[in-house]
Amino acid sequence: MTKLQHALRRNWGLYLMLVPAIVYLIVFHYFPMYGVTIAFKDFSARLGIMGSPWVGLKHFTRVFTSPNFLPIVGNTLVLSFYQLVVTFPLPILLALMINSCFSKRLGTVLKNITYAPYFISVVVLVGMMFIMFAPRGVFNQILVFFGAQPRLFMGEEQYFRHMFVFSNVWQTTGWSSIIYMAALSGVSPELHEAAVVDGASKLRRVISIDLPMIVPTAAIILTLNVGGVMSLGFEKAYLMQTPLNIEIAEILSTYVYKKGLLDIDYSYAAAVGLFNNVINLVLLSAVNWFSRRITKSSLW
Numbered sequence: 311m312t313k314l315q316h317a318l319r320r321n322w323g324l325y326l327m328l329v330p331a332i333v334y335l336i337v338f339h340y341f342p343m344y345g346v347t348i349a350f351k352d353f354s355a356r357l358g359i360m361g362s363p364w365v366g367l368k369h370f371t372r373v374f375t376s377p378n379f380l381p382i383v384g385n386t387l388v389l390s391f392y393q394l395v396v397t398f399p400l401p402i403l404l405a406l407m408i409n410s411c412f413s414k415r416l417g418t419v420l421k422n423i424t425y426a427p428y429f430i431s432v433v434v435l436v437g438m439m440f441i442m443f444a445p446r447g448v449f450n451q452i453l454v455f456f457g458a459q460p461r462l463f464m465g466e467e468q469y470f471r472h473m474f475v476f477s478n479v480w481q482t483t484g485w486s487s488i489i490y491m492a493a494l495s496g497v498s499p500e501l502h503e504a505a506v507v508d509g510a511s512k513l514r515r516v517i518s519i520d521l522p523m524i525v526p527t528a529a530i531i532l533t534l535n536v537g538g539v540m541s542l543g544f545e546k547a548y549l550m551q552t553p554l555n556i557e558i559a560e561i562l563s564t565y566v567y568k569k570g571l572l573d574i575d576y577s578y579a580a581a582v583g584l585f586n587n588v589i590n591l592v593l594l595s596a597v598n599w600f601s602r603r604i605t606k607s608s609l610w
Contacts, residue, residue, distance in 0.1 A: 349580035369581040378565075379582075386561040389547075390539040393475045398535060400483045402528060405490035406516055421491075424484025436549040439477060440464055465554040474550060493527045494520055526607035533601050533609055537594030540586045562586050 318325060344359070349369055351362040373379055404424060411417035430438075442448050443463035450460035463469045497520060505515045544563035551559045562582060570579030594609075602608035 346584050348577055349584045351577060353576045369577045372578055373581050382560050382562060382565050385558055386540055389471055390542055392471055394535055396475050397479055401486035402490055404483055405487040405494060406520055409494045410516055427481045428485035432545045465552050467555045467558040470555045470559050490524050493524045497523050525605055529601045529605040529607045533597045536597040537590055539593055540590050
């Protein structure tokens with residue numbers, strides 16, 4: 311009897327519990343992958359995926375020769391990396407600050423305050439931004455009070471990326487710090503006690519004990535974030551778009567939506583989406599390789 315047969319016979323109940331999850335993955339995640347063939351066909355809803363004629367790389371040629379495609383890819387990359395650079399280190403800093411807080415009660419209050427914005431929906435968040443940053447909104451009233459001219463924050467191109475990224479900082483930093491707080495909870499108090507005996511300051515203990523403990527977790531989170539760098543949230547970008555900022559606010563996810571559902575060009579939209587996912591896969595594999603070489607931590 312092989313090891314696999316022995317394991318199946320001994321733990322058949324546990325393996326039986328896996329069956330619904332495996333069926334779910336196959337039916338709702340793997341089987342739908344066949345739909346990517348739409349990118350290689352002239353898809354017709356009347357003919358269906360199977361009956362639509364195969365056209366090869368025709369739609370990819372259309373994508374790469376479109377005058378709008380490269381600027382949209384540029385918008386996506388700039389916004390994605392801007393958001394990654396700003397939002398990735400802040401949860402780490404927040405977790406270290408809360409973990410080093412002298413009062414547990416104060417730390418709990420800070421957690422509740424920073425976690426709360428995460429539970430605000432994207433639609434409500436963007437609505438709040440349009441109200442607060444309107445020409446007569448509270449932020450422009452503050453500018454007028456100090457003698458400055460009111461500005462159209464939600465309309466002008468120069469403010470779009472800053473508004474997008476820093477509203478995300480406000481909404482997600484506290485929630486994203488949870489995983490780092492969990493990693494810090496595993497740090498042995500004996501290490502800090504020994505460091506205190508050796509005369510280490512609070513900052514030195516954070517740098518020498520706490521920070522190295524969360525490096526593997528940070529490496530995994532960074533790998534996942536880079537793997538989705540081309541997949542910015544569709545809802546927020548779409549809701550923040552206006553006729554004045556559309557040149558810089560149009561990104562791949564909103565472009566796919568407009569081409570696929572508004573222009574009814576399913577094959578073209580599928581080609582753009584497939585290109586987007588291939589780039590994400592390449593970036594994920596590359597960063598995972600670097601993470602494994604540098605930090606010895608990786609997804610695979």
